[in-house]
Ligand SMILES: Nc1ncnc2c1ncn2[C@@H]1O[C@H](COP(=O)(O)OP(=O)(O)OP(=O)(O)O)[C@@H](O)[C@H]1O
């Protein structure tokens with residue numbers, strides 16, 4: 001009895017040590033980034049390096065903010081991430097519902113074709129998408145809807161994801177037929193069934209898809225770089241690299257800009273933590 | 288509202304899940320649709336509900352033909368085997384759902400849902416989610432949801448099969464009570480003959496898509512129309528033995544079961560219910576192979592000319608394995624089946 005208690009304690013200590021170590025290792029670069037963003041330019045390159053800034057330079061943020069139009073980048077990024085996530089959710093929910101519940105000719109074929117596109121590497125799509133976008137210049141008055149340097153180019157190629165469709169179809173298929181039939185008898189149309197029953201029953205999965213898409217859109221780098229030349233159309237990730245070359249050796253400013261970039265994602269995560277964790281564990285997905 | 292089913296057939300390719308069914312259910316009656324797994328009970332029920340399209344045949348509710356009417360317009364309440372409650376909604380929202388879809392105002396719907404919940408005695412559970420209820424409670428919610436829109440026909444697909452034995456008995460009485468209280472014409476699907484016999488006004492026994500017999504429970508038990516019905520009803524199961532009729536005497540091996548019957552000479556299958564054996568002095572002596580206690584009764588396995596037959600006798604007697612007992616078979620309880628398994632007569 002006593003010995004098991006002792007060994008349990010040892011086990012607990014070991015467990016927590018490993019967990020704490022893991023947490024420190026994951027947190028370290030992040031903490032380092034925040035601390036560095038508060039150092040002076042001489043302190044950041046000092047050897048040996050200091051851990052805590054001697055005199056926190058909050059003005060670094062001000063300076064980084066003023067050196068490049070981060071607000072503009074930020075707004076662009078939000079527009080793109082929200083737009084594409086909204087699009088993805090709509091296309092994903094509608095097609096998953098169709099594939100899981102509706103019967104129409106060619107359903108299996110269309111689904112297989114979609115699945116087959118998962119085999120095509122994303123890099124190949126980038127080129128064809130680029131050519132399409134390049135040739136599709138579309139302007140209404142002064143605003144460019146499609147073509148290089150447009151929101152359309154940044155958003156529209158990303159408003160449908162075969163992988164998410166596949167994933168959500170699997171979730172929808174797990175909803176028993178009896179529920180659908182019961183709803184039929186209860187005078188619930190297909191449309192209403194989708195919004196009132198299918199969607200709420202799979203809320204976790206839908207929210208997870210939304211969050212994952214939002215994050216990947218937020219972090220997207222290559223595509224926005226390709227289809228934008230105008231600095232005003234840059235998103236945060238490109239803006240940051242651009243800034244990096246401009247700021248040269250002012251690492252503290254780069255760090256401050258990086259902090260600004262990740263902040264919204266962290267805030268979103270804190271708010272939706274419950275959904276993300278449940279959704280990811282339940283869907284067997286890893287972020 | 289009475290239900291009339293005329294020549295109803297559902298075919299899947301060459302396979303007939305329901306084959307030329309004819310049935311009339313009187314207003315306010317509870318009819319048990321009984322049969323083994325895969326015999327077409329659910330298919331029948333779903334055709335009545337309008338969820339499965341009939342291949343041929345017609346269905347009438349009252350005077351109105353509903354064969355082509357959409358499920359939501361048939362005025363039916365349907366309860367599924369696994370209840371099919373909406374898991375993300377509270378009990379109250381579940382019950383209100385059919386009303387809201389029928390554009391009933393929210394407060395009126397809530398009021399009706401409450402009354403229905405009270406009828407099935409779950410009015411204190413309205414704010415819970417289905418996952419926070421026991422099987423029996425979920426069952427009641429499903430019934431409340433089916434009844435709340437005041438349907439004229441209630442269809443229940445094996446509503447008790449997910450419950451444990453004791454709860455099953457309680458809940459079936461409860462269903463009977465609710466059905467009587469509402470006075471709704473009800474069709475109740477089950478594969479449990481005891482369940483069907485205990486609460487139904489009438490029973491339809493199905494096999495391979497065909498209705499074998501449609502009758503009140505007692506008369507079906509006493510006068511089955513064929514071997515399948517005889518075997519399907521009753522526990523312990525009826526004994527089916529090979530007998531020979533010669534000059535008006537029914538014999539099983541060298542055991543004389545009956546004399547003076549008016550049946551053509553030949554060999555037959557005979558059915559004898561276990562409870563038809565009765566003690567009689569100086570009758571045939573059977574040796575007892577085994578004795579088992581089942582509730583108030585003793586279940587004996589007897590040796591009848593080398594065949595094992597089940598007999599039930601009350602447990603007051605002290606009978607043990609290896610004893611011999613003197614039994615005869617009660618008047619008109621030997622059921623003879625012809626070569627087509629139809630009943631020839633009872634002797
Ligand atoms: N969509 C279908 N396609 C082909 N055959 C079907 C289909 N649906 C049901 N069947 C067949 O019809 C027969 C009757 O099915 P049904 O579901 O009515 O049986 P049941 O009597 O309700 O059985 P259980 O007690 O197991 O629920 C079964 O043999 C089944 O395999």
Ligand SMILES: [Mg+2]
Pocket residue numbers: 328329330444445
């Ligand atoms: Mg069934």
